Amino acid sequence: MSDQVVVLECSELEKVYQEGPQAVRVLKGINLTLYAGERISIIGSSGSGKSTLLNLLAGLDSPTRGQVSIQRQSLNQLSDNAKSELRNRCMGFVYQFHHLLPEFSALENVAMPLLLRKGCTVAEARERAQSLLERVGLAQRVAHKPAELSGGERQRVAIARALVTEPAVVLLDEPTGNLDQHTAQQIHSLIQELSQQLKTAFIMVTHDLELARSMDKTYQLNDGALEVI
Numbered sequence: 001m002s003d004q005v006v007v008l009e010c011s012e013l014e015k016v017y018q019e020g021p022q023a024v025r026v027l028k029g030i031n032l033t034l035y036a037g038e039r040i041s042i043i044g045s046s047g048s049g050k051s052t053l054l055n056l057l058a059g060l061d062s063p064t065r066g067q068v069s070i071q072r073q074s075l076n077q078l079s080d081n082a083k084s085e086l087r088n089r090c091m092g093f094v095y096q097f098h099h100l101l102p103e104f105s106a107l108e109n110v111a112m113p114l115l116l117r118k119g120c121t122v123a124e125a126r127e128r129a130q131s132l133l134e135r136v137g138l139a140q141r142v143a144h145k146p147a148e149l150s151g152g153e154r155q156r157v158a159i160a161r162a163l164v165t166e167p168a169v170v171l172l173d174e175p176t177g178n179l180d181q182h183t184a185q186q187i188h189s190l191i192q193e194l195s196q197q198l199k200t201a202f203i204m205v206t207h208d209l210e211l212a213r214s215m216d217k218t219y220q221l222n223d224g225a226l227e228v229i
């Protein structure tokens with residue numbers, strides 16, 4: 001990598017789910033280093049632990065063993081509030097389902113992460129949201145509510161919302177998984193274009209091998225271990 005600043009690191013990450021008397025060891029010692037601007041994808045069969053891994057990397061769940069650091073800050077040492085603050089400051093999220101707030105317009109949904117920050121005025125948040133929506137091709141849709149948008153447009157709004165805070169890393173969990181093939185292809189192109197233009201690091205979980213291969217590095221999660229393929 002040309003830029004060697006580490007934005008996210010995990011070491012010996014393990015996750016065991018207790019299913020009644022049975023322990024299910026889903027992740028068995030994952031090591032990963034992500035550099036500023038690096039774009040990686042993670043593939044793996046259903047149930048291999050991809051969502052579990054993303055949740056741990058985001059600090060939304062705690063590992064059984066091992067640790068995750070975001071910008072050199074170990075999540076194990078942070079309170080839930082501090083983790084939320086770190087997520088808002090450093091991370092963006094795109095899920096298979098858009099999770100937009102139905103009663104708010106596209107512009108308001110995209111501005112929301114900035115409005116949750118101290119020190120950002122409503123005018124600044126709206127201006128930045130407008131600019132992001134233009135960037136994802138939705139200049140004509142800013143006032144529409146989620147129900148008034150197509151599936152692809154809603155996913156574009158979700159991508160704009162993930163990027164509006166200029167996060168160090170964006171986590172994407174099956175971003176094209178809920179779209180028809182043609183729309184998935186358009187969102188695929190948008191993610192490729194934005195991820196190449198921005199300095200943001202991307203971690204994308206996908207079943208789409210072509211999309212996975214468009215990232216800098218592709219990992220496979222297999223039997224609890226992560227390997228580059």
Ligand SMILES: Nc1ncnc2c1ncn2[C@@H]1O[C@H](COP(=O)(O)OP(=O)(O)OP(=O)(O)O)[C@@H](O)[C@H]1O
Pocket residue numbers: 017018019024026044045046047048049050051052053
């Ligand atoms: N909260 C939980 N309690 C117990 N087991 C869980 C829990 N969450 C996930 N699992 C189990 O852990 C394994 C990994 O699940 P996970 O959702 O991470 O897989 P995945 O690779 O994201 O799958 P998919 O591609 O189908 O979304 C599965 O066997 C699942 O049943």
